[in-house]
Amino acid sequence: MTHKSEILKALRKNLLPEPALPSLDQEWIVYEDINAQFEQSVAAVGGQCHFVDNISDVQTRLGEIEPYRDGKKICSLVNGVEGNVDLDQIDDPHELEDVDFAVARGHFGVAENGAIWVTDEHVKHRVVLFLSQHISLIIPKSELVNNMHEGYARVKHVGGVFGVFISGPSKTADIEQSLVIGAHGARSMNVFVVENV
Amino acid sequence: MSSTSKKYHPQEAAEFVADNERAHWHDKALWFVRSKRDKAAAAVPEWEALRETASQIKAHMVAKHADFLEQFEEQATKLGAVVHWAKNPEEHNRIVLELLQKHEVKRIVKSKSMLTEECHLNPFLEKNGIEVVDTDLGERIVQLRNEPPSHIVLPAIHIKKGEVGELFHEYLGTEKGADDPDYLTEAARHHLREKFLAADAGITGVNFAIAETGGIVVCTNEGNADLGTSLAKLHIACMGIEKLIPRAQDLSVFTRLLARSATGQPITTYTSHFHGPREGGELHIIMLDNGRSVLRQSDDFRRSLSCIRCGACMNTCPVYRRSGGHSYNNTVPGPIGSILGPAMDAEKHSSLPFACSLCGSCSDVCPVKIDLHHQLLKWRGKIAERKLLPWTKRMSMKMASIVLRNTWLFTLMGGIARKVMPLMPRFLVYNRFNDWGKQRDLPAMPKQSFRQQLKKRNDSQKRDS
Numbered sequence: 001m002t003h004k005s006e007i008l009k010a011l012r013k014n015l016l017p018e019p020a021l022p023s024l025d026q027e028w029i030v031y032e033d034i035n036a037q038f039e040q041s042v043a044a045v046g047g048q049c050h051f052v053d054n055i056s057d058v059q060t061r062l063g064e065i066e067p068y069r070d071g072k073k074i075c076s077l078v079n080g081v082e083g084n085v086d087l088d089q090i091d092d093p094h095e096l097e098d099v100d101f102a103v104a105r106g107h108f109g110v111a112e113n114g115a116i117w118v119t120d121e122h123v124k125h126r127v128v129l130f131l132s133q134h135i136s137l138i139i140p141k142s143e144l145v146n147n148m149h150e151g152y153a154r155v156k157h158v159g160g161v162f163g164v165f166i167s168g169p170s171k172t173a174d175i176e177q178s179l180v181i182g183a184h185g186a187r188s189m190n191v192f193v194v195e196n197v
Numbered sequence: 198m199s200s201t202s203k204k205y206h207p208q209e210a211a212e213f214v215a216d217n218e219r220a221h222w223h224d225k226a227l228w229f230v231r232s233k234r235d236k237a238a239a240a241v242p243e244w245e246a247l248r249e250t251a252s253q254i255k256a257h258m259v260a261k262h263a264d265f266l267e268q269f270e271e272q273a274t275k276l277g278a279v280v281h282w283a284k285n286p287e288e289h290n291r292i293v294l295e296l297l298q299k300h301e302v303k304r305i306v307k308s309k310s311m312l313t314e315e316c317h318l319n320p321f322l323e324k325n326g327i328e329v330v331d332t333d334l335g336e337r338i339v340q341l342r343n344e345p346p347s348h349i350v351l352p353a354i355h356i357k358k359g360e361v362g363e364l365f366h367e368y369l370g371t372e373k374g375a376d377d378p379d380y381l382t383e384a385a386r387h388h389l390r391e392k393f394l395a396a397d398a399g400i401t402g403v404n405f406a407i408a409e410t411g412g413i414v415v416c417t418n419e420g421n422a423d424l425g426t427s428l429a430k431l432h433i434a435c436m437g438i439e440k441l442i443p444r445a446q447d448l449s450v451f452t453r454l455l456a457r458s459a460t461g462q463p464i465t466t467y468t469s470h471f472h473g474p475r476e477g478g479e480l481h482i483i484m485l486d487n488g489r490s491v492l493r494q495s496d497d498f499r500r501s502l503s504c505i506r507c508g509a510c511m512n513t514c515p516v517y518r519r520s521g522g523h524s525y526n527n528t529v530p531g532p533i534g535s536i537l538g539p540a541m542d543a544e545k546h547s548s549l550p551f552a553c554s555l556c557g558s559c560s561d562v563c564p565v566k567i568d569l570h571h572q573l574l575k576w577r578g579k580i581a582e583r584k585l586l587p588w589t590k591r592m593s594m595k596m597a598s599i600v601l602r603n604t605w606l607f608t609l610m611g612g613i614a615r616k617v618m619p620l621m622p623r624f625l626v627y628n629r630f631n632d633w634g635k636q637r638d639l640p641a642m643p644k645q646s647f648r649q650q651l652k653k654r655n656d657s658q659k660r661d662s
Contacts, residue, residue, distance in 0.1 A: 004270075004282040007438065010490035011263040016499075018260040022253040024446050028243055041463060093428055097394055112241075112453075113463035126475070127427035130420045130467075148449040148464075157410045157445055157472050159276040165452070165468040170420040173460070174335035174351065176358045177226055178378035183334060184389060185420025185467070 030146045034111045038144050038193070041114035045168030046181050047189035049114075051141070054196045055080035058138060062103070065190060067134040071100030075128050078103050078138055093125040102132035102186075106166075108143035109193070110151045115165040116191065117155060126162055130170075135186035137166065140197040205548035205587065207632070210520035219357075224518040226354060231512040233461025234562065241453070251450050252566040255503035258408075258441050259493060265408040265441050266484065272411025276473030278480040286316035289485050293318060293400070293433055294325055296481055300431050302327065302397040306389075308415065308422035309333040310402030311349050311506060312435045312485060315528045318400075330392045332421040334385050341368050347522030349529055350459045350508035355521050389421070399425030403436035403482070404505070405451060409444045412472040413482060416455060416465040423469055430478040434471070438484050439502040451505060454564035458507040488541050497575045501536045503565040510559035510569055516552045525549060532559035532569045539576050547585040550576035589630070608646070615642045 031037040035051065042049040050061055059081055062068045075096070076083025081103045090096065104123070106116035116137050120126035129135065145151050155163065170185030181187060214220050238244045258265055270280040283289035289312075297305065305322070307313065307329055319329045319340070331340045335352035339345065341364055346352030353361070362376035371384045401422045405414040413434055415422045426432040442451065456462040474480035492498055511517045511531030522530040527538040527546055535553060538546030550573045559569040580586060586594070600606050618626065619642050627634045645653070 002282070003284050003288060006284060007282055007484075007486045007490060008263045008266065010486070011266070011438075011493060013490075014494050016260040019253055019256045021257045021443060022250045024250070024449065026243070026246060026250070029241065045463065045466070094394055097390070110464075115464050115468070120475070125427070127424065130423040130427060148453050149446075152446050152449040155445070155470075157407075157412055157470065159473045160476065161472060162475060163470040163472075164423065165464065167462075167464050167466050167468075169466070170418070171466055172334045172382060172419050174333070174338065174353050175361050175378040175381055177229060177351075177354075178358070180379050180382040182386065183382060183419035183421075184332065184386060184393070184424055 024149060026149075028147045028149045029112060031111050034144050034146060035141070035193070037111040037146075038109055038114065041111060042168065042189075042191050043114075045114045046171060046179075047114060047168040047191055049191045049193065051193045052195070054194060055138075058192045058194065061192070062136065062190075065136075067188065068101045068136070071134070073099045074101045074103070075099050075132065076103040077123060077128075078105050081138075087124040087128060090125065093127045093131075096125060096128050096131050099128060099132040101134045101136070102128050103136045103138065104129060106137040106139040106143075106191075108145055108151065108154055109139045109191070110145055110148060110165070112147045113167055114191075115148075115151070115167040117151065117163060117165055119161050119163040121158075121161050129164070129166070130185045132186060134188045134190075135166075135169070136190040136192065138192045138194060141193050141195045144193070204526060206520070206524055206526075206552040207548070209526055210524035210552075213521040213524055214519065220519055220521075222357075223355060223521060227512045227518045230351070230460060231509075231562075234458055234509055234512065235461075237457035237461040237463065241457070247450055247454055248564055248566050251454055251505075251564060252503060254442060254447050254450065255565055256500070258443055259439070259499060259502050261443075262438070262441070262490075262493060265443055266438060269406055269408040269411055269441060272407075272409065273413075273473070273482060274411070276411050278411065278473050278482055281481060281483045283483055283485045283487075285487050286485070289316045289435065289483055289487075290318055290321045292483055293435070294322065294327075296431070296433060297322070297327055297398060300398060300479075302431065304328040304330070304392070304396050305398045305400055306330050306332050306392055306396040306421075306425040306429075307400040308402065308417060308425050309336055309352070310400065310435055311346075311528060312402055312437055313400065314345060315437075315487065316435075316485070318435075330389070330396070332389050332392065332425055333417070333419060334382065337385060337389065338364065345523070345528070347530065348508060348511055349506050355523065393421075393424045393428060396425065396429050398429050398431035398433065400433045400435065401426060403434050403440050404455070405442050405448060406436055406440050406482070407445050407448070408441055410472060412445070412470055414448060415469045415471070416452075416467065417469075418460075418462070418466045420467050423467055426471070427475075431481075432471070432474065432478065433481045433483065435483050435485065438486055438489050439504070455505055455507055458509040458562065458564040492537075492540050495540075497579075498536060498540060498572055500567050501533065501540070501569075501572060503567055504533050504537075505565060507564055509562040509564065513558045513562050515554060515556060515558070520552065525552070532573065533567070536569065536572045536576065539580065543580065543583060544585055547580045548587075550574075550580060608648070611646050615644070615646070618642045
């Protein structure tokens with residue numbers, strides 16, 4: 001017998017009553033002011049949230065953010081935001097080790113926890129989301145949802161596509177419970193919520 | 198796993214407790230985390246509905262466990278992942294090694310996985326000439342100290358920053374005497390980036406495996422699982438077979454519960470969803486049984502398979518907080534570990550269900566509503582039935598049972614104790630046979646028994662009326 005069939009046999013040894021799978025269509029939290037809640041959640045997880053009108057405003061505001069302004073290698077995955085690293089020209093993701101700043105598009109943001117859904121669709125090397133010293137995510141203002149239930153309802157899991165909820169910059173509290181921002185991944189997270197995309 | 202050393206929890210805890218200052222510091226650190234959890238839970242109005250829903254989802258999964266595993270394998274395979282089945286740690290480790298050897302891997306980076314701790318994967322791979330680097334900061338700290346994690350979410354919770362400073366001075370060349378967490382974390386960041394960039398493969402644990410889609414979800418705060426799996430071409434994900442959830446939408450329930458219960462965060466920084474390998478890469482998923490299918494057969498302990506490893510039961514446990522994770526001598530310590538440990542090896546872990554005051558706090562905070570303290574009580578019965586109690590406890594329980602069952606004997610013994618105890622020199626009462634009296638004194642003996650006092654009271658009331 002293979003390991004698989006042995007394990008399955010052991011798991012089928014007793015027939016258990018099958019409690020029904022619960023419906024997830026329940027009364028989950030909804031916020032009166034979803035924008036304010038999202039902004040507050042992003043701040044609570046260590047990020048900065050900016051509400052702007054359009055992409056060129058993003059560019060202007062980024063120019064005021066030191067790591068972007070002074071960064072030598074900037075990887076922008078967003079049309080209308082300047083960068084100087086083209087992922088498609090790079091074969092080996094290891095070459096991205098010295099990227100200072102990455103700007104990427106998020107699909108939607110979740111007000112209850114400041115998480116933003118990002119996928120690697122059309123992103124040749126997803127490592128740029130994690131290896132860059134700093135990161136900025138851009139989402140349309142129309143794409144804010146209240147909670148994770150609304151969030152997952154929007155997610156389509158497609159083979160070969162990696163998806164991640166990112167909530168704030170990388171962090172750890174493994175040394176005496178002291179919160180330190182910038183563990184392995186991004187040291188800062190600037191979120192831009194754009195009115196007119 | 199065989200029982201090589203048989204040590205009881207109180208003996209293991211003795212050293213930890215002896216350092217009074219540290220024991221209190223540890224207690225406070227965990228209570229701080231527990232308080233953050235309380236705040237986070239209170240901020241969600243539907244918290245109890247979430248717990249109930251999570252509990253029902255897991256119960257459904259466990260009832261149809263085999264079906265969901267097959268569905269998961271089918272879906273994951275369609276996505277291009279390779280699913281492996283392992284009955285025990287030996288098979289699990291062999292599968293990992295074969296994969297690494299096939300790809301000529303010399304260096305791996307690993308993100309947090311209690312399952313690989315359960316399998317003792319690190320020493321096995323090192324013995325076979327492979328460099329293993331744990332990349333979670335807490336895990337890296339305990340790895341450099343050559344000890345196991347003392348907590349499943351906060352592996353280095355028992356270590357002070359000064360000790361991390363000394364450790365990093367020795368291994369990472371930080372300044373002597375430096376103990377600033379920001380500085381030390383920065384040093385670890387540089388050290389581990391080199392390891393990420395040099396690794397030939399990444400190993401991760403799995404928080405959730407979705408039967409419906411064949412995807413796996415890994416949660417970290419540091420981003421180490423993502424770095425470890427986005428550079429090298431080979432990703433090996435190791436999971437226990439209980440990590441399954443039926444539907445992708447179920448994640449909405451568990452991601453809301455997990456981090457709030459664990460650390461009081463509204464969600465982990467990175468919640469990563471892998472659906473098949475990335476282009477040009479390979480994704481292997483190893484599913485380990487190691488006693489889980491046996492646990493499923495037990496009406497008493499089945500619900501412990503619902504555990505999502507948040508660690509909330511540890512943070513709240515008065516015994517865990519005061520005795521430290523290492524005193525449990527088990528991969529998973531604390532209340533849930535005291536249920537899972539004996540299930541794996543009842544003889545080795547026979548003392549764990551007794552490292553509990555039955556206060557029930559663990560059951561109150563558990564995000565999937567496992568009846569932890571009931572299960573711990575059940576284990577005590579089973580351990581006594583199997584004659585696994587130490588003889589001192591066995592004898593004292595037997596004697597107590599005889600005394601408590603016989604009124605005349607109880608009265609007699611009480612009378613003797615009240616007369617004799619006050620006359621006895623201290624060393625006769627407080628000695629190595631009296632565990633109870635190690636850190637506390639017995640109450641002063643009353644002059645009369647309860648019966649005598651009651652009789653006196655009734656008599657005087659009668660007289661008055």
